[in-house]
Amino acid sequence: MLRVDVAEKRKSRGILLRHDNDRIRILAAVERKGALFEVRRTIIITLSLAILLAPPLLGWVRLDLWGGAHRLLGEQVDALTATKGFVVAMALLWGLTFASNVVVGRFFCGWGCPVGYVSRLGEHVTLAKSRIAKAWHHLAGAGFAATFVAAVMLWWVDPSVLVDGDLKAKGIVVGVFVVLWIGARLHASRWRFGFCLGACPIGLYYRLVTSKAPIGIAFSEVPDPCIACHACEKVCPVDLDPKRLGEEVESAPDTVDGPPLRYGDAECIRCGDCVEACRMVFLPRPRAVPPLRFGFERTHFDV
Numbered sequence: 001m002l003r004v005d006v007a008e009k010r011k012s013r014g015i016l017l018r019h020d021n022d023r024i025r026i027l028a029a030v031e032r033k034g035a036l037f038e039v040r041r042t043i044i045i046t047l048s049l050a051i052l053l054a055p056p057l058l059g060w061v062r063l064d065l066w067g068g069a070h071r072l073l074g075e076q077v078d079a080l081t082a083t084k085g086f087v088v089a090m091a092l093l094w095g096l097t098f099a100s101n102v103v104v105g106r107f108f109c110g111w112g113c114p115v116g117y118v119s120r121l122g123e124h125v126t127l128a129k130s131r132i133a134k135a136w137h138h139l140a141g142a143g144f145a146a147t148f149v150a151a152v153m154l155w156w157v158d159p160s161v162l163v164d165g166d167l168k169a170k171g172i173v174v175g176v177f178v179v180l181w182i183g184a185r186l187h188a189s190r191w192r193f194g195f196c197l198g199a200c201p202i203g204l205y206y207r208l209v210t211s212k213a214p215i216g217i218a219f220s221e222v223p224d225p226c227i228a229c230h231a232c233e234k235v236c237p238v239d240l241d242p243k244r245l246g247e248e249v250e251s252a253p254d255t256v257d258g259p260p261l262r263y264g265d266a267e268c269i270r271c272g273d274c275v276e277a278c279r280m281v282f283l284p285r286p287r288a289v290p291p292l293r294f295g296f297e298r299t300h301f302d303v
Contacts, residue, residue: 020192022234026277028127030235033280037272041111041120048112049144049151051093056154061085066161066169086155097202105213106206109196110271114148115187116196119237121145122188145184149177193237196269207266212246216270218295219243224288229281232274232292240264242274242292270294 056062062071063082070082077085097108109116121141128134153176161169187195196203219226219242232242245264278292 023237023273024123024126026231026235026280027123027273030273030276030280031127033283036276036279041117044111045114045117048108049114049147052114053147053151053154055089056151061089062154062158063156064158066157066165066173069158069160071158101206101213103213104215105265105268105270106203107270109200109203109206110269113196113202114144114151115200116193116269116271118145118148118184118188119192119196122192125188141188142181142185145181145188149180149184152180153177197238197267203267203269212265214296215294216265217242217245217268217272217274217292219245219292221291224282224285224291226291227281231277231281235273235277237271237273238267238269240268242268 059071059074063086064070070077070079072082072085100107121137121144124137125134125141128137157173161173226243236242245268248263272294275292275294278290282288282290
């Protein structure tokens with residue numbers, strides 16, 4: 001039985017690896033044709049990171065685990081008051097993402113999540129053709145990961161520890177930063193969107209509570225039919241069929257670990273990669289309307 005389980009796991013990893021290779025190949029083709037969403041995604045993720053960074057950096061809220069210099073609304077407060085402020089801040093951030101989820105599904109996962117963006121930066125390294133380009137993307141990924149880790153840590157520790165703290169305190173803070181940064185870099189090179197599919201607690205939560213959002217990836221063969229190239233399926237980072245997001249389908253047991261039934265609309269992260277892949281396929285036909293695009297979420301829509 002153990003040998004069978006090991007064989008099945010190896011088979012599963014092999015299929016997932018082929019899926020990743022197909023995705024990279026299609027992303028490279030999209031990049032050559034001109035990606036539609038790259039600038040918009042960069043703007044949104046920058047705004048998302050700024051929202052995460054601003055409250056502790058400006059002293060609006062911080063639980064200082066080092067020196068007890070807790071902050072709330074620019075003033076030093078006791079731990080209980082800071083904890084209350086922290087809970088309110090987390091509730092507001094959760095409320096924003098949940099409210100957007102009701103309207104546009106898991107749009108935040110595909111456009112504003114720093115962990116997801118770390119995955120994309122890792123893919124950019126794979127897509128790079130020259131050593132200089134690879135080095136640049138490695139540097140960009142390392143810088144983004146460092147900023148993201150610092151933003152998270154600022155909620156829990158006053159940065160003055162790096163100046164006024166003793167050697168032990170400095171070592172602990174730097175050590176935690178390095179461990180988290182290495183984790184982010186490993187995520188970029190190894191796990192990528194597999195984390196979004198099977199391990200992200202926020203994604204798993206939304207998979208359970210999400211309703212059918214009115215706006216998302218729409219599919220229609222009117223006026224121009226799908227040519228069944230399967231590019232949209234191969235490029236999907238969470239292994240969905242974008243043409244069937246409104247359906248409940250069986251999971252493939254030899255491809256991903258997950259529930260026996262998957263509802264695509266609840267798991268689609270609205271990243272738009274399938275839309276770009278479909279557009280790329282239809283580019284040689286300038287007057288054609290690609291069957292996949294952002295729109296009102298239903299399996300077929302009227303043009």
